[in-house]
Amino acid sequence: DTGVSQDPRHKITKRGQNVTFRCDPISEHNRLYWYRQTLGQGPEFLTYFQNEAQLEKSRLLSDRFSAERPKGSFSTLEIQRTEQGDSAMYLCASSPLEPKGSAYEQYFGPGTRLTVT
Amino acid sequence: TQLLEQSPQFLSIQEGENLTVYCNSSSVFSSLQWYRQEPGEGPVLLVTVVTGGEVKKLKRLTFQFGDARKDSSLHITAAQPGDTGLYLCAGEFRGNTPLVFGKGTRLSVIA
Numbered sequence A: 001d002t003g004v005s006q007d008p009r010h011k012i013t014k015r016g017q018n019v020t021f022r023c024d025p026i027s028e029h030n031r032l033y034w035y036r037q038t039l040g041q042g043p044e045f046l047t048y049f050q051n052e053a054q055l056e057k058s059r060l061l062s063d064r065f066s067a068e069r070p071k072g073s074f075s076t077l078e079i080q081r082t083e084q085g086d087s088a089m090y091l092c093a094s095s096p097l098e099p100k101g102s103a104y105e106q107y108f109g110p111g112t113r114l115t116v117t
Numbered sequence B: 001t002q003l004l005e006q007s008p009q010f011l012s013i014q015e016g017e018n019l020t021v022y023c024n025s026s027s028v029f030s031s032l033q034w035y036r037q038e039p040g041e042g043p044v045l046l047v048t049v050v051t052g053g054e055v056k057k058l059k060r061l062t063f064q065f066g067d068a069r070k071d072s073s074l075h076i077t078a079a080q081p082g083d084t085g086l087y088l089c090a091g092e093f094r095g096n097t098p099l100v101f102g103k104g105t106r107l108s109v110i111a
Helices: none
Strands: A005-007 A010-013 A019-024 A031-037 A044-050 A053-057 A065-068 A075-079 A088-095 A112-116 B005-007 B010-014 B019-024 B031-037 B044-049 B055-058 B061-065 B071-076 B085-092 B105-110
Touching: A005 A088, A010 A019, A019 A112, A031 A075, A044 A065, A075 A088, B005 B085, B010 B019, B019 B105, B031 B071, B044 B055, B044 B061, B071 B085
Parallel strands: A010 A112, B010 B105
Antiparallel strands: A005 A019, A019 A075, A031 A044, A031 A088, A044 A053, A065 A075, A088 A112, B005 B019, B019 B071, B031 B044, B031 B085, B055 B061, B061 B071, B085 B105
16 A cells, blocks of 8 residues: 555653654655644644645744655654644645646545643 | 534434535635545545536535535435544645645444
8 A cells, every 4th residue: 555654653742842753645746744633623734845845834833843855755743842732633645746637636644643741 | 713614513313314514615715625534544535526516426425516616515325334434624725735624524323
C-alpha cells in the first residue's frame, strides 16, 4: 500500500516537552498539508507545502510550531514547549499537482494522536 | 465562524432506513469533498463534486452538489451497520488549496 503514512501514531508527552511528527506522502504527490483535529470538530488547516516550499501557514500555527519538507518528500511538524491545548489528532494529507479529471483530491494519513499531560 | 455547517450533528437510525446529511455554506466552493472517518483514523475520501448540480453515486450513497456550489447533500439508502462513522464535508475555494471542513455528522446504524 502506498498511501500517506504518519509516525508515530500516538504520542504522550509532558507539558513543556518538544515533539516531532513525520509524514510520508503518496510518492508522486507534490502538495503536502498538515491539519489538526480536536474532539468533536472537523480538521483545521495548519500549513502546506508544494515540493519543499511552504506556501501558507494558518494563524493557528503559533511560533511554537514549525514544519519542514527539506527534500520535497517527507515532512516533519515540530511543536516546542507543548501545552495541554496542543492535545489533538495531527493529520497529514497529500495531493498531486495536476487534477484528477477536474478535481484536486487530498488523501489523508492515519494521523498522530498527541496527548499532553 | 463555521464556513461549512453540517446537519444533523448526530444521527442514530435502524438498519435499512434511509437518511440525508446536509452541508451548507454562504460561500461558493470550486469543489467539495466528502470523507468518512473512523475513530482514531484519518478521513477517507468518498467522493469529490465539482460542477453545480452534479450528482454522483457510490453504491448506496448519493452525493449532490448544489446548483450555486454553496451546499451539498449525502443520501444513504438502506443504511447498514458498516455505514457507521463520522461523515465530513470539506470545501475548496480554489483548486488544490487547503480544505475547509464542517464539524461532521456522526452516524450510528443499529442492527
